[in-house]
Amino acid sequence: MSMWEYANPKRFMGWTRPVLPWTFALAGVCLVVGLVWGFFFTPDDFRQGSTVKIIYLHVPAALMAINAWIMMLVASLIWVVRRHHVSALAARAAAPVGVTMTLIALFTGAIWGQPMWGTYWAWDPRLTSFLILFLFYLGYIALWEAIEDPDTAADLTSVLCMVGSIFAILSRYAVLFWSQGLHQGASLSLDKEENVADVFWFPLLVCIAGFVFLFIALVLMRTRTEIRARRMRALEARVQRA
Amino acid sequence: MIALLRRDLKLAVRAGGGFGLGLAFFLIVVVLVPFGVGPETELLSRIAPGILWVASLLAALLSLDRIFALDYEDGSLALLATSPLPLEGVGLIKALAHWITTGLPLTIAAPALGFLLSLAPEAYAYLLLSLLIGTPALSMIGTFGAALTVGLRRGGLLLSLLVLPLYVPTLIFGAEAVRRGADGLDPTGALLLLGGITAGTFALLPFATAATLRINLR
Numbered sequence: 001m002s003m004w005e006y007a008n009p010k011r012f013m014g015w016t017r018p019v020l021p022w023t024f025a026l027a028g029v030c031l032v033v034g035l036v037w038g039f040f041f042t043p044d045d046f047r048q049g050s051t052v053k054i055i056y057l058h059v060p061a062a063l064m065a066i067n068a069w070i071m072m073l074v075a076s077l078i079w080v081v082r083r084h085h086v087s088a089l090a091a092r093a094a095a096p097v098g099v100t101m102t103l104i105a106l107f108t109g110a111i112w113g114q115p116m117w118g119t120y121w122a123w124d125p126r127l128t129s130f131l132i133l134f135l136f137y138l139g140y141i142a143l144w145e146a147i148e149d150p151d152t153a154a155d156l157t158s159v160l161c162m163v164g165s166i167f168a169i170l171s172r173y174a175v176l177f178w179s180q181g182l183h184q185g186a187s188l189s190l191d192k193e194e195n196v197a198d199v200f201w202f203p204l205l206v207c208i209a210g211f212v213f214l215f216i217a218l219v220l221m222r223t224r225t226e227i228r229a230r231r232m233r234a235l236e237a238r239v240q241r242a
Numbered sequence: 243m244i245a246l247l248r249r250d251l252k253l254a255v256r257a258g259g260g261f262g263l264g265l266a267f268f269l270i271v272v273v274l275v276p277f278g279v280g281p282e283t284e285l286l287s288r289i290a291p292g293i294l295w296v297a298s299l300l301a302a303l304l305s306l307d308r309i310f311a312l313d314y315e316d317g318s319l320a321l322l323a324t325s326p327l328p329l330e331g332v333g334l335i336k337a338l339a340h341w342i343t344t345g346l347p348l349t350i351a352a353p354a355l356g357f358l359l360s361l362a363p364e365a366y367a368y369l370l371l372s373l374l375i376g377t378p379a380l381s382m383i384g385t386f387g388a389a390l391t392v393g394l395r396r397g398g399l400l401l402s403l404l405v406l407p408l409y410v411p412t413l414i415f416g417a418e419a420v421r422r423g424a425d426g427l428d429p430t431g432a433l434l435l436l437g438g439i440t441a442g443t444f445a446l447l448p449f450a451t452a453a454t455l456r457i458n459l460r
Contacts, residue, residue: 174411
C-alpha cells in the first residue's frame with residue numbers, strides 16, 4: 001500500500017467525496033473568523049489607518065497565487081514521471097484557481113495602493129512579477145484549452161509549466177534589476193525579527209489557513225469535475241463505436 | 243547537421259517572405275512610434291533603446307510559426323525524427339537557422355533605425371552588441387514555443403501568448419544594456435546577464451524542444 005494508490009481515479013473519487021465538504025467547511029469557518037476578527041476587532045494602524053485591513057485578503061491571495069503555481073509544477077512533475085492522470089487533471093484544475101488568486105492580489109493591491117502610494121499601479125518589481133505570473137497562467141490555460149487529445153495536452157502543458165517556472169523565477173529577479181521597488185519587503189518571514197505586530201498576525205494566520213483550505217477544496221472539486229467529464233467523454237466514445 | 247542548416251537557410255531565402263518580411267516589419271514598427279508619441283527628438287532618443295528592442299522582439303516573433311509548421315505538414319519533421327540526428331540537434335539547428343534569417347539581419351539593421359529615433363551616439367555599439375548577444379536567445383525560446391504549438395491548426399496567436407512572457411528577462415537585460423550605454427553608465431553587468439540567458443537557453447531549451455516535438459509526433 002503506497003500513497004500512489006490514493007491517486008487511482010476511482011479511489012480518488014472515493015476519498016474526496018467525504019473529505020470535500022469538511023474542507024469547504026473548514027475554509028468557510030477560517031475565513032469568516034479571520035476576516036471578522038481582522039476587520040472589526042483589530043486596531044487601525046498608526047500610519048496606514050484602516051486601509052491596513054486589506055492585508056487579510058491581499059497577503060493570503062498572493063501567497064496562494066504562488067503556491068498554486070508550485071502545486072501545478074509538482075503535479076506536472078508527477079504526471080511526467082509516473083503518468084498519473086489524476087495528477088495532470090489536478091494541475092489543470094488548479095490553474096484557474098491560481099489565476100483568480102493572482103487577480104485578487106493585484107486588485108486588492110491596487111485598491112490599497114491608491115490611498116497609500118497615490119497610485120493604483122506602479123511598475124514596481126513585485127507588482128510587475130505578479131503581472132508576469134498572470135500572463136504565465138493565461139498561456140498555460142490557453143494551451144490546455146487548445147489541444148484536443150487529453151494526454152498530449154497534459155504532456156505539453158507540463159513541459160510548459162516546467163520551462164515557465166524557470167522563466168518566472170528569472171523574470172522575478174530580472175525586474176529587480178530593472179526598477180526600484182515601491183512595495184514594502186516581506187511582512188511575513190520565519191527568519192526575521194521584525195514582522196507584523198501580533199494583533200494583526202493572528203487573524204492573518206487564520207485568513208491564510210482559510211485561503212489554503214479554500215484552495216484545496218476548490219482544486220479537489222474541480223479535479224472531481226474533470227474526472228467526471230473525462231468519464232463522460234469515454235462513455236460517449238464507446239456509444240459512438242457501438 | 244550542417245546539411246539541415248543549409249537546407250533551412252535555402253528554404254528561407256528562396257521561399258521569400260520570412261527573410262525580408264521580418265525586417266520590413268521592424269522598420270514599420272520603428273517608423274510608427276514617432277507618429278504615436280510625437281516627433282520631439284529628446285523624447286524619442288530617451289525611448290529609443292526600448293522601442294528598438296521591443297520592435298526586434300516582435301519582428302522575431304513574426305516568423306516563429308514557420309519554423310516547424312511546414313516541416314510538420316509535409317512530413318519531413320517525422321523523417322528528421324527517425325534520422326540519426328537527435329531531435330535535440332534538430333531543435334538547435336532550427337533555432338540557429340531562425341536566428342541567421344531574422345536575428346542577424348535585425349541586428350545589422352538596428353543601428354540604421356536607431357538613427358531614425360535619434361539614439362544617443364554612445365549607445366550604437368551597445369545596441370549592436372546587446373542585439374548580437376540577445377537575439378539568439380529570442381530564437382531559441384521561440385523555437386521551443388513553435389514546437390509546443392506545431393500540432394495546432396491556429397497556433398499563431400497562442401504562440402505569441404506563450405512566448406512573449408518568456409521573452410521578458412531577455413528584453414529587460416537587453417534594453418537595460420542599451421539604456422545604460424546611452425546614459426554613459428557601465429552596461430557590462432546587463433550584457434553579462436544577457437549572455438548568461440542566451441547560454442542558458444541554448445544549453446537547456448533544445449531538450450525541452452525535443453521533448454515537445456516527440457510528444458507532438460506521437
